[in-house]
Amino acid sequence: MSEPKYDVIAIGNAIVDVMAPCDDELITLLGMVRGGMLLIDEAEAERLYGMMGPAKEISGGSAANTLAGLAALGASCAFIGQVAEDQLGEVFAHDIRAGGIAFDTPARAGEPATARCLIYVTPDGQRTMNTFLGASQFLPASALNDAVIASARVLYLEGYLWDPEEPRAAMRRAIAASRNAGRKVALTLSDSFVIARHANDFRALLEEGQIDILFCNEDELHTMTGERDFEAGVASLAPRVPILVVTRSAKGAIAVAGDERAEVAAEPVEKVVDTTGAGDLFAAGFLAGHVRDLPLATCLRMGAIAAAEVISHYGARPEANLAALMDERLG
Template sequence: MAERTRAERIHAERVYRARSYDVVGIGNAIVDIIARCDDAFLSKHDLAKGYMRLIPAGEAGRLYEAMGPAIERSGGSAANTIAGLASFGAKCGFIGRVAADQFGGIFRHDIRSLGVAYDTPPADEGEPTARCLIFVTPDGERTMNTFLGTSVHFAPADIDASLIEAASIVYLEGYLFDRDEAKEAFKAAALLAQKSGAKVALTLSDAFCVDRHRADFLKFIREGTDILFANEKEITSLYEVNSFAEAADAALADCELAVLTRSGEGSVIVADGETIAVAPEPVRAVVDVTGAGDLYASGFLYGLTQGAPLATCGRLGSLAAAEVIGHIGARPEASLRKRAQERGLLGE
C-alpha cells in the first residue's frame, strides 16, 4: 500500500462523529425538466447555448409548452449531491422550500423515494415551486432556464435545527445565496453545525453567483466554512486572479479543505499545505454534463464521511461525475456504491 501524504495522514486522524445523518444539504428545491433538442430549437427561442439564466414564471410556462418529451424529477444543485450520496449508501437529509402544488409534490415524492429525509413544510402562499427547464443538445451541452419560485424565499425559519444537529457534514448550495434572508439562514445553519461539532461545506455553484456575491462569499468562507467546493472559473473569480495556483493557495488560507474541479483535467485537493491531484475517470461518451460538479461532491463527501484518504475521496468524486455525464439528467442511473466497489474504492 502506497504511503500516505502528510495531508492524508492528518485527514485520516480526524474523527467524524457518529451521527444519524452523514450529510444534510440545504439548497434550492427545484424540479428539473430535462429534454433533448437541437441547436435550431435554441435559436428559435433565443436561448444562449451552454448558459444558465433566470426566467420569470410566464416564460417558464411558454418554454414548458414548447419543449418535447421530458424527464421530470427533483433537482437543484445540493439536492443532486444528496441524491448521489444516497446512491453510495449514505444516510442523508435535505432542507429546501417548495410550494403546496403539483411540482412541490413531485419534488417531495422523488427525493424521499431515494431514502432522503425531507420534511420542510410546503408553502401555502406566495410563488409556486421552482423549476429548471434543461435543454440538452446532441453534443451533451446543456442550456438551463431556471424559474426560482418559492425556493428563493428560504429564510432562517425554514431551518430544521434537529436535522442539522444530527449531521456529520452540513452542505450548503451557493445558488441560494441571492437574498439576505437566505444568507442569514446559512449563517444560522453554520452556527448550529459548529456548535454540534459538524463540518460546514459550501459549494460556490457558479461563477455567475460569485461575481454577484464575492464579498459575502469570502466573509462566509472565512468565518463559517470548513470545506469549499468550486470549479476553476469559480475559484479564480472568487479571488480575482488569473492563475489557478494562486486561487488554490488563497482558498487554503481561508478554509481547512478546498476541493477544486477542472473538467477534463480532473480535480485538485488542497489541505494542510499540500496539493493532491486526481485524474478524471474515463468516460465512453459525454451525453449531458448537467450535475457533474454536484455528483463529484457526492463522491468526495461520501469518502470523507467514511474516513477515506483524500485521494480516494477525489477518485470517488470523479467516478460519480463520470457516471452522471454518461446519460441524460443530473442523477445517477446506476448504483454508485456498486461502481465504487467494482473499482476497488469501497469494501463490500
C-alpha cells in the first residue's frame, strides 16, 4: 500500500453557520425545540434570520468542523462538499482553505444557494439549529476523484449528508474507493433523525464491514439500537464495528475496540458558552490520535480536550492553539 497523501479526507455539508445569542423566550415564540436541529427551506431561513439579533457568520458543517480541528492538530486533510456560486460559497471556500485544508469541489451554478445553519444560542450555551441545506445536498458522484480518496488514511463521512439521494450515492462511491485501496472508513451518525430515516442503510454498512470507526452520542446510540439502557446499547452495537466511540456530553465518552474498552471524563470548562461543534471536535481529537496510532485512551482524551476548547467560545471551530493544549494537558 502506498504512503497516504492525506491523513483524513471528509465528505460533508458545506455550510456557513449564522449564530446569534437569544433568550429562551424567543425559542418558545418561534416554536423551535430547544437544543434540536430542524431542516428548513430557504423562505424559512430568511424569516428566521430576520428574527435574529446581531449575528456572526462562521463557516461550519459537521465534517468540515472536524477537519478544522484535525488540521489545527497537524493532520493533513482534504474536504469534499458542495457550495453554490454565491457570496456564502466564497466565504466557505476561503475559510476552509485558510485552515490548510485542500478543497477542490467546483462551485455549483444557479439555485439553490449555499447552505446555511441559523443557530440560536441561549445563555446556558445550548444551541438550537435551523438548517437550510441548499446546494450542499446536490453533491454529485462525478465531483469525486477516486484516486484522491484512495490516497487518504481515513475517509470520514458525515451522517447528515446521507439523507439526500445525490450525495448518498457519492458517499457510497467514496466508500468503495477507500476500501479498494485498503484504507479505513469512519462514519459519524450525526443526529437521531438521520438514523430514524436510514438505520437500515447504516446497519447494512456495518454488517458488510464497510465501516471501521463509528461515532455517535448517547441519544443516537439509543435510536440505532433501540436499547434504553446505555450499557445495553453499547453491548449491542460495539460487536458490529471495529471501533465504536460514544460521547456522553458532561459524562465524558467511551470507546470500544474489540475486547478493549476505554473511558474518559469530560474536560473541565470554566464556562460553557456554545455547545455547537462539540461532537465534531471530539471526533477531530480522536482521529488525530488514531492516525498517529496512539492508544485508545489517549485518542479519547484528545477528543475530550478538543471538545472542551470549542464549547468555551462561540463557533464550531477552534480558536485556541489545539496542539499546544494537547501538549499541556497530555503532558
